[in-house]
């Protein structure tokens with residue numbers, strides 16, 4: 001009975017660790033998703049508030065249970081956890097989004113195909129640099145010239161054709177071929 005109780009305790013610890021891991025990943029995912037916007041910073045802050053609430057709850061739990069299950073190490077772990085979630089979260093949230101070379105420097109509007117008609121961004125009216133125009137034109141051309149995926153209907157293969165192909169590697173498969181097919185190929 002002792003052994004099974006021990007295993008159950010280990011299982012609970014594992015589940016708790018998984019929950020903490022998923023919590024951190026959820027916070028960081030939001031930081032990536034809404035980075036460089038207030039939403040990202042608000043999201044990470046809410047995530048930290050959640051951990052703070054848990055720290056407070058743990059303290060209250062100690063008071064309510066008259067320090068029956070007080071685990072000071074858990075407080076230390078939680079403070080370490082919250083600083084990790086916060087530092088990584090705020091770091092991710094402040095990573096700038098890459099501006100593609102064919103996008104407007106000011107509003108990030110995709111200028112692909114625009115330079116042929118205009119020399120200002122149609123979205124915000126900012127004149128774009130020759131480098132941006134060049135990149136946008138190149139991108140438009142590469143899209144126009146990209147080979148379209150050809151969807152070829154598979155031709156029905158007839159037996160003579162199949163045998164004709166195998167006769168190309170004559171040395172290997174000549175012995176396997178029926179004699180009349182080989183003659184047909186020679187004629």
Ligand SMILES: [Zn+2]
Nearest residue numbers: 104107121124
């Ligand atoms: Zn613009």
